[in-house]
Amino acid sequence: MPIRSNAVLSGRVASRLAAGLVAAATVTVLSTALTGCNQPTAAEQRAQAAKLRSQGDFKGALIVLKNALDAEPGSAQTRYQLAQTYLDLGDSTTAEKEARQALDRGYQRGPALAALAAALVMEGQHKKALDETVHAPDEPALQAARGDALLALGRNDEARAAYEHVLAQRPEDPAALVGLGRLAIVEGHADTAHGYADRVLARDARNVDALMFKADLVRAGERPGDALALYDRVLAASPQHRTAHVEKAYLAIGLRQPQLAQAELDLAAKAAPGSLLVGYTQALLDYSTGKPDAARDVLYRVLKAVPDHMPSVLLAGTVNLRLGSYYQAEQDFRRYLERNPANPHARKLLAQSLIGSGHVAEARAVLEPMLDARQADAQVLGLAADADMQSRRFGHAADLYARASALDAASAPLRTGLGLSRLASGDTDDAVRELQAATTLDKGAADAGEALVQANLKLGRRDAALDAALALERAQADRPLPHALKGQVLAAQGKPAVARASFARALQLDPTYFRAAAGLSQLALDARDTARARQVLLDFLGRNKTSVEAMGGLAVLAERERDAAQVTHWLEEAAAVDPRAIGPGVDLCAQYLRTGRTEKALDLARRLQVSHPEDPDLLDLLGKAQLARGDVQGALESYKQLAQALPRSAPALMQVASLRLVLNNTTQAEDDLKSVLAIQPDFPSAQVELAGLYVRKGSHDLALMIAERLQRQHPQGAAGYQLQGDILMAKHQPVPALAAYDRAYTLHATNELVIKIDNALRQAGREPDAESRLGKWLAAHPDDVRALAYRAQTWIGAGDFKRAAAQLEDVLRRQPGNPIALNNLATCYQALGDARALATAEAALRGAPQRADVMDTLGWILVDKGDAGRAVTVLREAHALAPKARDIRFHLAAALAASGDKEGARKELESLLAGDMRFAQADDARKLMARLKAGG
Structure with a gap:
């Protein structure tokens, strides 16, 4: 109160x-x-x-x-x-x-x-x-x-x-x-x-x-x-008196009189615009009348004004729980419990949010103090059983549901849970008996009745499923759900005509009941009548102009027909119903990204973020849109917000680490990767990236320890062995690396491993074996563009430019515009004296404008063509992107020399020759330096 x-x-x-x-x-x-x-x-x-x-x-x-x-x-x-x-x-x-x-x-x-x-x-x-x-x-x-x-x-x-x-x-x-x-x-x-x-x-x-x-x-x-x-x-x-109106609204909410409640709240708002209590009660009314999105918007405004209003914090958690925003709900409940640690209701809700986000061990820890036999109530036992169900401890869950049912023998939901746990553990007969008992306790219990129908359908007991649907229909003849369930069962029995009649009856009882329209549409799809399926949804939409579900269904149908324009149209229509609603907005934003409309995706994501600043799906899409636009720093900021919104999400923090690696911020990336592994010790990609960082630092033994741990965690997975091979190759040990790659290949054969094995064989001096292994793969996978392009690279390395060029031309016929293939083909054309080299290199740069190796190829061709001035510009940019690439630095020195800047060329060569000279054109670099010293 x-x-x-x-x-x-x-x-x-x-x-x-x-x-x-x-x-x-x-x-x-x-x-x-x-x-x-x-x-x-x-x-x-x-x-x-x-x-x-x-x-x-x-x-x-x-x-x-x-x-x-x-x-x-x-x-x-x-x-x-x-x-x-x-x-x-x-x-x-x-x-x-x-x-x-x-x-x-x-x-x-x-x-x-x-x-x-x-x-x-x-x-x-x-x-x-x-x-x-x-x-x-x-x-x-x-x-x-x-x-x-x-x-x-x-x-x-x-x-x-x-x-x-x-x-x-x-x-x-x-x-x-x-x-x-x-x-x-x-x-x-x-x-x-x-x-x-x-x-x-x-x-x-x-x-x-x-x-x-x-x-x-x-x-x-x-x-x-x-x-x-x-x-x-x-x-x-x-x-x-604002409070009297608010209290009347509370009463009306409890009496399920939403119109009276809204009328009183309108009067209260008129008496006290901006009132905290009016806002809170409006959110409560919205939530109780099935409008959680509206409730969340109101609570956002209330908590922005008064962040410490604990009733609003608790209600915000409950609303987020209903919306499936489990991480945000968890934060709300934890914040509430900091002020009210003894509140058992909030503790139960926290456990429920943790179960929803998959953190069942933490949910169990939250519930553990309340599971004492002397004080555990049926609700606590039921939640603990839910956690055990999710962690697949079905027998233990069944025991807890049984204890809960003993405390609250009249609870149909608990008997339903017991039935589902029996079903999951393979005890089908007991499962069905418990579900039948639940429906007996409450003949109108929709959850138990539906669970019984679905359980029987899963077991192939279609007649029993129909009996359960009919029993629910007798108890709730004036409600649409039993008729929709009956339609589902009849459809499974291969009786589309009577199924159609059941779905139609559900719609007759409630013209807004989308599930029935979806059932009719599915019947048409089963009959391969896509036009009819679409018309069913259009008819439903004609009667329910703002049905986001129907618009979403029409988008799904358009997706089946690969009609991207119609998918976008229907998702735009759905988002327009309520421009602030997060679900349709997120779907539309994702569609914009899929269809390459990056700017529209960014604009929409930013507009939605005003009302939903911490929504995880929206932050993820915003980050993806920024990446598609090339804004890596902006994407990093979005994913940092996502990691804050989902504080125990290993994938969210992994995104942050990956972007820091792209930005070459290795110190913070390493900290992030360690944090990912603290949350989820067996996260494979985090272990691979951390090992990669150790290799770059020369800590090969630490990297190998990670690879061995990954192998123990996932003995049937290839990642640990592939990582071991990569580390051994970095140590210039191709023979043991080859053994690791072979083990990985046995577990999971991929073209990436084929390429790594080929490289290891060549490094070990076994070129014929490499050719044979790669040839066998391509014989079995003749359309593997990546492997074909790699084989061309091996021929370039062997100086067989004509054969490599033919291979790359074939790759580009299969995958036009591939910038890497274009870049390598330009190299071949240059070596062969083919006039197409320059145009091909230009095309490669248009496809990959920020790749240093592509710039290097173009710059070197420009030197060869006598355009030293432009070559210097291109090669300086390439060197800025890859300052440690020694071949690029040599090409820059050569371009400077060709342009007449002998002093600039000499400085670049002096820096180059003072370092590691293990690169392909090292001898050419020494010769150029000698000529410059001689005054040539």
């Missing part, structure tokens, strides 16, 4: 304002604002505002006080009255700000701190309310507010002392009496609580706080009609 400001702070409402008086007050305010003469003083305006406030016209009071502030900007008194009025309107955030302004301007500390404490209590910041008023004056209103904070924190004895201290000074103080009433409720004394409320109302039948408390009491006694009547009494006394 929300904590409200006490009666002293919120003011006593004398009577409802007559319509004529309202009009007169409004005219007074307007005339004051519009005429320059006879302006009332700030003090007169404050007095007028106090009168309006006492009459319940809080908005009118607010207007007058703002005018008073214009007249006297530094007034502490005006700030204090503004704080009180904002408290009346339920705007705790602004009330807090105004109370602080009053304090800063020297207003009396007691009343100002009382207003501040009330605002903080209203926001749920109970500890902060106490901390900021610990040395405050002995003001009754302040002590009552501190009592409210102490009570909320469970410090009951201190709360009682605070309230009794107030009553010692003011024996009938309404706020203290209501506080003692709330304390009595906490201690289980409902009659005493009623007595305190009645004591206040006996003296002042229109006391708003006492009426609100009395309404809460009768609600707790399950008397919603009496509670509504009391809230109406509050509104009669104070027509702009």
Whole structure:
């Protein structure tokens, strides 16, 4: 139940304002604002505002006080009255700000701190309310507010002392009496609580706080009609009382009267625009009426304004759980439990979010303290069973479901879980019996009935599945699900005509029930009538203009027909239904990326990010779009955000590490890779990349240890042995590397391993064996473009440029525009003196504008053609991209020499000759240096 400001702070409402008086007050305010003469003083305006406030016209009071502030900007008194009025309107955030302004301007500390404490209590910041008023004056209103904070924190004895201290000074103080009433409720004394409320109302039948408390009491006694009547009494006394409208909305939500709830919230929002409590309750209504996306949007705005409003944090977690955003839900629940560690409901929800994200071991750890035999309830046991189901401990799950069912024998969901666990462990007969028992417990239990139907279908027991569907149909004849299930079973029985009738009946009962339309569409697809399948969905969409599901189904049909334009069209239509909705937006963004529309994908992702800044799917797509655009740094920032949103996701952090490697930030990449392995020790690609970093640092033994660990973790996987081979090749040990590659090839034959084996054989001096192995692979895989291109490279290495050129021309016929094949073909043409060399190299560079080796080929051809000036430009860029590539540096020196820059050429050669001279054209580099020294 929300904590409200006490009666002293919120003011006593004398009577409802007559319509004529309202009009007169409004005219007074307007005339004051519009005429320059006879302006009332700030003090007169404050007095007028106090009168309006006492009459319940809080908005009118607010207007007058703002005018008073214009007249006297530094007034502490005006700030204090503004704080009180904002408290009346339920705007705790602004009330807090105004109370602080009053304090800063020297207003009396007691009343100002009382207003501040009330605002903080209203926001749920109970500890902060106490901390900021610990040395405050002995003001009754302040002590009552501190009592409210102490009570909320469970410090009951201190709360009682605070309230009794107030009553010692003011024996009938309404706020203290209501506080003692709330304390009595906490201690289980409902009659005493009623007595305190009645004591206040006996003296002042229109006391708003006492009426609100009395309404809460009768609600707790399950008397919603009496509670509504009391809230109406509050509104009669104070027509702009936002909280009364909110509480009526709460009641309506519980009574499943969403229209009444929305009407009350609209009135509350009108009374207090931007109110925290109104926003929270709107989110609760949206969630309870099946609109979790809308609820999440509202909660985002609430928590942006008040990040520590714990009820909103808990509701945000629940909403994210419903939406399948398990990592975000987990963060919300952990944050809530930091403040409320003993809350069992939040702990159960945290476990549920961990189960949803696949972290079942952590879910079990969260539940373990509650699994003690003396205190474990059925819900805890059921959640632990769910975790065991996901970790495939089906027998253990069945035991837990059985224990839970013993505690709650009437629970159909628990019997359903027990049945599914039996089914998963292969005990099909018991499984079906448990599912049948679940449907017996609750003949209208849709989950159990559907599970029984699906279980029988999985077992091939189609007649039993039909019996289960018919039983559910008898219990829920007026609902669409049983008819849709019956249609599914009849379709499986090969009876499309009667299946069609069942789906049609489901749609007749609920024209918005997409599952039935999907069933009819699938029947048409089964009959290979794609046009009919599409028409079914179009007809459904005609009746349900904003059905995102139907638009998604039409996109799937277009995908089947490989009609990318129609896929895009329907996904755009779905996204247009609600431009802020994350699901359709993410689907459309992915389609834009698939079809090469990178800029549109980026634009959409950025627009969606405004409303969903931490959505993992969106951050992933944003990163992919940035990569497609060549913005590696931007992609890194997006994936860093993704890793923050998914703090225990090894794949998300792996993306960060991979991008750091691309940017050559090896130190941070190494830290990231180690963090990935701390989360998931058997993550193969992280181990491979970390080993690669160790090889680059010369730490071959550490790299080999990783390879051996990978082999132990995945003994039937090729990755560990392939990694071992790569490390041994880096150590120039081709013979043992070959053995490792052969072992990997035996486990999983790929063209990558064929190429690595060929290279190892050649390094070991076994060229004939290499030719033979590669030839056998290509005989079995004649269209393997990668292997064909590699064979051309081996011929280039052997100086057989004519044969290599023919091979590469064949590759390009199969894969036009391949920049690597074009680059190598340009090299062949240059060696053969073929005039096509330059044009081919230019084409290669257009396909791979940032590859240093492609630039090098073009630059070297330009040197050969006598265009030394352009060659220098191209080769400088190549050298900047690959500063350690010694052949590129030699080509740059040669281009400089050819352009007449002898000194520049000499400097490049001196640097080159001072280092490792193991590269193909080392002798040519020495000869060029000799010529330059000789003055040639």
